[in-house]
Amino acid sequence: MSHGEMTVEEVKKHVKKYYVVFGALLCLTVITVGISYLHLPIFQAVLLGMAVASLKGGLVAAYFMHLIDEKKIIYSMLWLTVVLFAFCMLIPLFTLHGYK
Amino acid sequence: MSHDSHNHTHEHAHSHESHELPFWRKYIFSTDHKVIGLQYGITAIFFLLFGFGLMLLMRWQLAFPKQAIPLIGKLFTEDGVLSPELYNQFGAMHGTIMVFLGVVPLAVGAFGNYLLPLQVGAQDMAFPKLNMMSYWVYFIGGVIMLLSFMTPNGAAASGWTSYPPLSVITNPGTDFWEAMLTGQSMWLLGMVFLITSSLLGSVNTIVTAIQLRVKGLSFMRWPVLVWAQVTTAFLLLLAFPPLEAAGILQLMDRVGGTSFFMPSGLVVSGEAWKASGGGNPILWQHLFWFLAHPEVYVLILPAVGIIGEIIAVNTRKPLYGYKTLIYSILFLGFMSFIVWAHHMFMTGMGVTMSTFFQATTMIISVPSVIILTTYLLTLWGASIRYTVAMLFATAFLPMFAIGGLTGLPLGLTASDIHLHDTYYVIGHFHYVVAPGTLFALMAGVYHWYPKITGRFMNDTLGKIHFWLSVISINGIFMPMFFLGMAGVSRRLYDQTVYAHGVAAQPLNVVMSVSAWILALAQLPFLYNMATSWKWGKKAESNNPWGGTTLEWAASSPPPHENFTTPVEVFRAPYEYSSTKKHLPQFVQEA
Amino acid sequence: MSVIIPYIDEPHPVTGVTNAKLGIWLFLASEVMLFGALFSTLIIMRTSAVDWPAHGSDVLNVPLATLNTVFLITSSVTIVLSWAALKMKDLKKFKLNMGLTILLSFGFLVIKYIEYTSKFHHGHFPSTSTFYAVYFTLTGLHGLHVVGGIITNLYLLGPGSKMWEKEPERFTGRIECAGLYWHFVDLVWIFLFPALYLL
Known part of the structure; x- marks a missing residue:
């Protein structure tokens, strides 16, 4: 505990x-x-x-x-957030890729 | 049965508490999840009717272009003809109101709030005050959206997607207040409120489901609706903030003169746009769809949960492949975050990106099909009891299937190029949301009405409602596929200005007449809902359908603390059997 | 009224956390996504802007911002100390540390105000350039989070602290949650500071 x-x-x-x-x-x-x-x-x-x-x-x-x-439940929730955050941070790549 | 004895204890307890709270604390600023659920439900139904009403007016213009709307047309314009400006406003606000103020609050706010604590055996939500706040923030957001119609240039008119630069250059205003008091700015402000409300709601949902589970209710004993609501809450929690950010940025573009989404060298009606430039309109689309694609699953997942409950109860069979179903829901929820750019195949993405999003879009159809298949297999071999709720639930399956399958050509880049921005898209997502989600929500109303009020809704009126609705709704949306494949764009005010539109115009008349029939078909439903509250047939038992999940252990309507005697869970949610009596989760003896 | 909501002061036996703690982490998760989208915007604006200052320090006041960084980091320490004080059942020390936290966060806002007004004085507004648009919007939203934190902390220091007498466990939990939020605000600034001022 x-x-x-x-x-x-x-x-x-x-x-x-x-x-x-x-x-x-x-x-x-x-x-x-x-x-x-x-x-x-x-x-x-x-x-x-x-x-x-x-x-x-x-x-x-x-x-x-x-x-x-910390407790497992908080970690598992944060891992999900980290993955989605990573996708969110890929938006610049997606946005600018179109111009190439 | 032990749950029948609850009734007496409940009445006993009730007489003690009835005088404790004044009216405004009990029914207006209430912290009781059941009252808040009903507040959400009633407000959402109002907005659904409002949004539907906008569409009924638009459908007149579409069926009979530039003819005055009979009887009520003069209320809107001088000659009674729906003007192009009003048409655009109604179109944008129809989408916004239906999605953000109607379906989501009904599916998540009303059904989630009312049923989730009951189904996990809790006495209330984990944070009752936050719950109340969530409703009132939603209410304010709704009022802002409605007030935007009163601004000098009317409501937002750039579609529910509000793509810049169009949304930023429409009615820009010269100073802060002039820019703020425009439809588009108020739309953005309203969205910020709605997003905040759903954040509060989703935190509450997740914490309640995980922390307030009653003894014995392990995760794999959760009813499918709880799983669906929790997954939905995660989508709302993590997908909505990027749109909140984007909304604030666009508001800055409109009232602060920034250019987050405004490219350099923009010329508007012959004049150079006065802003520093250097912004990127595609960024808005990414941020918007980062929310708005998961939003699609926010719309459908609670419906999937509701349908699961109703099918299990009325087939009196265990849901086929419960675990598979749950994992599919979770996988669907996760995948929904990484398919967003399939809405943008036409707006300038490289081939690599398009291919990536095409692949993820094809993958996400797999769990959707699994969900549908488990429900179909549950029906197989069952002796189905066709209550009105079950009629809607069975109709949901093919309707949702049509909606889903017609999505595949939109997920493939090659075919999407032809179909993008045509009526085909409208047909596709309306099949998912209208005869899909809305049918599920109506089924839910019929199914849980005895729990909420202690009385049944009228069966005959319900059947009239069902048959008229299911026929007319197909009359609206099926022709859209043909219209779209004929190349008619989704945002045309009058398609007869084009030759290909003239040929397809008769379809519009069919669709409009169907829409008006659908509107009439809702009258028995509303009448039924209102009158059965007081005069409906009494539900003698707390568990009139023979349900197995915890909400049926509470009395009808449940008292403030839901369960007057402690409940406990002894088994998985859908233990029906052909040989024995069914075994609810909350009954101990085998 | 007999509505009982369990696990508001003791952790759930299976998850090991209280309702509030799970709730605040969920809220922070959504905040992560909010600022994620804003940082995404920052990157895009930076890479595609017409003119962007070569170094933030050319246009922004780095010494003041450094002082602000120190303020926020210190306030993060004091708030965690105020929580530790409650764990040691020392209400006085809690009040001292919480008071310091609030003072430091006010200090942060005062400096922010000085920075903003000097920018306005020189005719730099959000509409001036993409850089200023990003600068004002991001620091402004962060500033709103600071204001939210101050209001919460003031409540917990003042009327909210009455809870200590009757429900000490629950109050300590509240301080922990307020602390988690405050650390998050600090964390955002830790990234905003180099991104805007230094790079």
Whole structure:
């Protein structure tokens, strides 16, 4: 049982984790802004920028939203969403493909 | 039978609670899923009649082009002839109202709300206040749609699909309020409300079905209607948001002067369109159909569920291949997300993309056929009891089959190029939705009426309603296939301006007369629904049809808390047998 | 009235979650699709726009936006701390952290307001170019989500917190759900920030 009956000790452990993640997020924010001042070519810039953003988003989802230790039903629902989200993100490809 | 004893406890409990809530809390801002279900039902039926009425007026113009509408024509225009502008508005609003304000709220809002908690043995939806909000947000959306008719230039007139640039350049307005108070802008705003409402509803449906299941009701014991409603809720939940986004973007295009969907270098009536340009009209089509294709399955899946229940009860046989049926419904739901671009074969897609969507479209027809086959095989060898509900259910099967099979030529790129945007398409999807879904919903009304009111609907009136409807509805939609194959475009105000249209014009008269007969055929239905509430034959038992699912364990009508004694589920949903008495889910002894 | 809805404070034995938690995740799933469509739009606009600034930083205020990022990330931490405080049965600490969360989110809106007004001042409106159209629409919708979060959190800090006395489990669950929503708002910004300001 992840959050139902947590002891005070366990909660304190969690709190420590939150601070670590907080530090990591701040560092990554500095990094992502820093990268933008390098004025990389667009392809590398997008790749790097989105990689850092995904890392940050992953940290938030995993630790703050507790997705690292969640119930099966939530995972299965989110997998479905991820697949459909992927299709949604293919729309640009479909849209622009027609012109070629 | 244990469920008969519920009645007494119910009446006892009822006398305690009847004075607790004032009228407006009990019937208007109610949190009771049954009251909300009825609110949805009544509002949706109003909108269905309204949308149907628009079409009846359009059908006069189609049958007798440019002749004044008798009696009521003067209400709309000075000379009584339906003007092209009004024709376009009515066309766009007919589609919108029927789909978003009529069929979906009736199938999902009314049947889902009323039956789903009963069928899983819950006392109410998981979030009753959210449920109430969902209805009122839908109501506001509906009012906005109706008010759009009052704006200076009338309602939205760019089809229910609202393709830009047409939808953006129609009545653009010069400042914010002028642009906002136009049919198209209000259409978009109304859609945002309707989408929000269905999001609230679908969250509620899924949580209720999964969390509030009564003891013993494992997933594979869910009645088929519950499966259908949950799948539908997932479609609404995940497919609607892209349209919400697209709606907001188009609203920005209309009132904010942006150009998300407006290409560069657009010239409108000889003048360059004043916007920054650089937008992409195809993007709207992708976002729109990303919703609107799953929407088709939102329309059909609850109907499939309802038909399953009715067929099982009236054949008194277990549904053939229950598991196969459920997996088909799930697969259908999933696949419906990846077929959307088959609506766009003609609007500029590369060959690779077309081939991909053609393949997925062919795949999705497989589970549809499986569903139909399981129902047909359930009928096989049964001694069928033809109640009015069962008449509608049996009619549903061939009607839905015609709708489905005529879809195949539209899913193949080669044949779609000929048929696209003709009356053939109209015929195809109306066969799915009108004699398909609407027949199923009518069947549902007849079937669950005794549960909702404690009284039966009149059988004779029901049969008159059925036979007139089934004949006239085919008179409307069957000729559409011929009209379409003759090349008549779906959006023509007057097809006789073309030579090929003149030859096919007599078909339009047949269709219009059939439509008016269909309208008359609904009168006994409405009369029946209204009067049986009070004067119908009393249903002596809580389970007049011998159903096996949990809603029949509740008394009729169910009290506020649905089940006065705890219910439990002991077996799969459709345990009928030819040798023994049928075994409801909620009865323990074998 | 005797309508009983189970699993509002204790998790369902089979699914292991409460109604509200399943509900909020379903809602977030639909939000994912909403922003998915908007990001799709962003990509299309960017690839086919007539003129798009080479770097967002040429036209937008990166330092202010970075500050905003820090605000949102910090508020994400404080809201999860407020939940942890309730888990440790410490209502005072909960109120402190929740109050901080709300302050930080107000800070976010103030900075957003400064950014918007300076853009309007220079005559940059959504209709100016596709870039500004995307910028205003996406940040505007995100801003509306922030406003929604503030209203919810204010309620939970104020009148809503009375629930703690009678139904502590249920209240903790509510804070968890509010937190999940707030993290999601943060998450969207984490992607919006580089996409609009940095690339």
